[in-house]
Amino acid sequence: MSVVNQPQRSGERAPDDSGRATAEFEPRITAFVCNWCTYTGADLAGTSRLHMASNVRIIRLPCTGRIDHVFIVKAFERGADGVIVSGCHPADCHYTAGNYHARRRFGVFRELLSFLGVDPERLTFSWVSASEGGKWADVVNETIERVRRLGPFDSYHGLAGAATPADDPFARFEMPAGATGGTAAAPADGHDAASQAPSGTGDAS
Amino acid sequence: MTLAYYPGCSMHGTSREYEESLLAVAAALELGLTEIADWSCCGASSAHAADHLLGVALPARNLALAEAQGADEVLAPCAACYNRLSGAVHAVAEEPGMAAKVPEVLGRAFANSVRVLSIVELLQGLAPVIEERVAARLEPNPLEHLNIAAYWGCLLVRPAAITGFDDAERPTGMDDVISACSANPVSWNMAVECCGGAFSVSRTSSVLRLSRAIIEDARHCGADAILAACPLCHANLDFRQSAMSLRGEPPMPVLYITQLVGLALGLPMAALGFERHFVDTQPLFARLAREAEKAAAAAAERDAAKAARAAAKAGAS
Amino acid sequence: MSRIGVFICHCGENIARTVDCGAVAEALREHPGVVVAEDYKYMCSDPGQQLIKKAIADNDLTGVVVCACSPHMHEKTFRRAAAQAGLNPFVVEMANIREHCSWIHDDRGEATAKAIDTARTIVEKVKHNKPLQTIRIPVTKRALVIGGGIAGIQAALDIADGGHEVVLVEKEASIGGHMSQLSETFPTLDCSQCILTPRMVEAYQHPRIKLYTWSEVEKVDGYIGNFSVTIRRKARSVDEDLCNGCGDCQAACPSRRIDSEFDAGLSRRPAIYTPFPQAVPNMPVLDREHCTLFKGRRKGLAKDACGKCKETCLKGAIDYDGQDTFVTEEIGAIVVATGFQLYDIGREQPAGLKGYGEYGYGEVPDVIDGLQFERLASASGPTGGEMLRPSDGAEPKTVVFVKCVGSRDPEKGMSYCSKICCMYTAKHTMLYKHKVHDGRAVVFYMDIRAAGKGYDEFSRRAIEEDGAEYIRGRVSRIFRDGDKVKVWGYDTLSHRQVVVDADMVVLATAVRPQPGIGELAQKLSVSYDQDGFLNEAHPKLRPVETNTAGVYLAGACQAPRDIPESVAMAGATAAKVLGLFSADELERDPSVALVDERTCIGCFNCEHVCPYGAIEHRDVCDMEGHVCGHVAYVNPGVCQGCGTCVAVCPSKSVELAGFTDDQVYAEINALAGW
Structure with a gap:
């Protein structure tokens, strides 16, 4: 299903990582935000002309409850160095409880993220209300700074192209025949390898 | 389940009858009480007023000793000791940094694993056993005629967060014990009021005023005696009674809860330390015994009459 | 094959100052699936909208992306324009290059690059947008008011005076509630009954108010505009049509030592009783718990132990054998006024x-x-x-x-x-x-x-x-x-x-809150706080609405309230109900969840997380018509489109229109290696 869809673009902008690990490294951040609080808060940051770094791309969803955590894995797989998830404050959810479900899922998901070899520091989970334009700017800037320190996220990057088995960190796991290199969980016996999988030593170097 | 026993200063001093009756009851109910070796003062009314850490560390030392001795529970019959020991358990569990600081101060390991039991909790838990033993006794039971007011005092139930009785303002545990002993709990108003406590020496007049109000309300509500579970309360109500101007009313006997249970179990009064009281309990028990005998005689008469009627009926048919 | 038009707005200088709009148009023109990309000074102006409409017609567009301000600002405008050009409005999306780009960045190069990325992301999304139809649901123009205290009476009267039928359900034998028990009211010290009783009578006699006393709400099915409410009419033991309220039965009753609820236990009443002299309806009810006859029947006596009230009643209105009955009412909106x-x-x-x-x-x-x-x-x-x-x-x-x-x-x-x-x-x-x-x-x-x-x-x-x-x-x-x-x-x-x-x-x-409020809240899928008070939809801006569409709150069921506040809330709920009833059909945003019945495994995870109770169980039948399983169904009238069900579905069988997995993944993929 769509989880393993390849990008629809024709490849005219194939991932190019040359020079990304230099001093001028600019992290790429994908943000999943809810329509009612954080998106509106980001709008307010705009109307208040609060300047911030331009490294964040926002994907608008109705509610953080809508966020399937595969979205986040997918974002990392497609080249994001960091991900922000932000919604309404507890008890302020436009849909009553979507943010609580999201919060619970992400409590569990953080663990899974390290299992997948992604430093959980690359993921920011925050509450930004419609009146907190300033907080949104802070979340953006802080996340960028943190991810900048962590350096580029490359270990999964090869997955998108899956060019050669040598480039594919999953190639270390024996995938069953017929399984595609998606983001589905690694086989159980791959646990050791996964927990050792260092970030930043993958394909690109 | 190992039950350690923390006597505290009173049990070996001013309230020896409390300890005597406790040990007698414990033996009768086959409770293995092991006194904590090398126990020290809990700090009572002074330590926590002087320094919070001291107020926690002094009782914690005794809890640590109990732990080292392998106890799961510690019985603190004195209400003040109970208050300090459970206060320490609470402080170590809840206050940030206290769990690390206390072992450091004590110079010994302390896991805060021991549960502190008051005498009421212990006896309330044993109420079914007591009730069974009372029911098994054949002779007329004078306690059935005893109306007694359960006096908790302040330290046993407060603060509610530490002690955890059903209702800090209207607790019921002592009434359960009274009922198990086949005596009658009296509904009254002063069950958790203060007797004056440790001011017994420094502000005796206040203690007299407060304790008198308690005794008067008990009498007013129909009590023959007051039941205490605290050495200090007992001292104030019993020892200070002679100094109160009780408007010519007869003195009010004050019993320890363990003495009542001992009587209910049929232990001899001599083993329960009654002779140490200032207010003589003999007139009360003599009256109760008379009432019991009278009641027994009346019952026997009724039974005889009934048997006669039955016999007459059988003869007639 | 997608044919997408991209329209980049300068917003005067607001966007153009930091974003090179021409460069954005040029870049997008090269993007696969884009057939036209234009920039213009004010896209939301009339000529701007004309430009879009013309492009739609000329190029036979299948989707439109407007790169301009926040969708919260002008999404409706552009969707309306596209609809006028014959395009389904839901294939129009906005890329926010003003609030989220030009206004917050200085560097023209960075801002332009970000604007291009943002536009491309939305283009990829729109490729997966499906034409959607606005959901229309019919509205039954009858209201249910639960609770006949001052709040319920006021709400019922206001709605009925507005021209619509009202069903008023009261669990006690008379309406009036706590206000009827009060002596005088603050801050005027006027007599409570003197101001309340006329309203009670008015509610009773109103041609559009149907009053069920000694009744409770048993079951609520359906959703806004289309509730089906089952009401339990507790056995009154007195025929409401025959009784003339003479009171002879009460005088005849030998059980006279029952604590009066109306007098808060300070006086005694018989087992058959009218709660108070001004009761509406002025008709007694038989308290079966305390009645000698019913006590005897419960004990299994062969002969009835009493029967004095029936003997006395000249109208023959007393019925000892009546049982609880159930009526079902079709309702469009519900006002909860259960009080305290x-x-x-x-x-x-x-x-x-x-x-x-x-x-x-x-x-x-x-x-x-x-x-x-x-x-x-x-x-x-x-x-x-x-x-x-x-x-x-x-x-x-x-x-x-x-x-x-x-x-x-x-x-x-x-x-x-x-x-x-x-x-x-x-x-x-x-x-x-x-x-x-x-x-x-x-x-x-x-x-x-x-x-x-x-x-x-x-x-x-x-x-x-x-x-x-x-x-x-x-x-x-x-x-x-x-x-x-x-x-x-x-x-x-x-x-x-x-x-x-x-x-x-x-x-x-x-x-x-009243006892039993929790059960009622569950029947209505309304949430309540830790103290049991019902939750309003928004504490400031939607104080009489609940998160369940079509259910409103009046009076002390929501929080402690005095009389003026209860009456004001009742009036507010009536305004909401009359507003809902002003149209024959209710229009709803089609952004709702849809279950694929072919792949649903019937785990009902969605049901557990849905805050609105929108998930229903549907039978799955085999070839012979026997039920062989259950799948979930999302009621589009109830769904509010949060998408929480989508994220918890293990078989990926729920999609949220407008935010499908395909659309979101297309956006994520579009961001690859920007």
């Missing part, structure tokens, strides 16, 4: 609550609560309005009033302020002093909260003109002392212990 109860602070409490044994309520007869005082002060009360205390009928010369009993006490009682007690206690002191001129009224209070029109003046009057003694402090113990009631308190202003030998004590106990 006072915290019964006696020693015995249900699980989760604590008693205030130290106050002697329930044990000392002269310790009463606020409602009991209302009955003592009321001309229709057990003493005929004379101030006499319950124990011995003597006139109390000293009355102590204790406020905040069980309120503002997170340790033991309720943490909230019950709101009405400050005012009614001030009123009580005045009523008392007006009847016992030489009496002493002592009030223990924490704060005087008298916010409201004329309220502070009123409570000042109690102190200054009527001489009520206000002592700031709490009461620690109340007990009987001979024929007095001893009150131990503390004055925190003078730091002194206060002991009052009172003749009577009135406790202003906390206001709590």
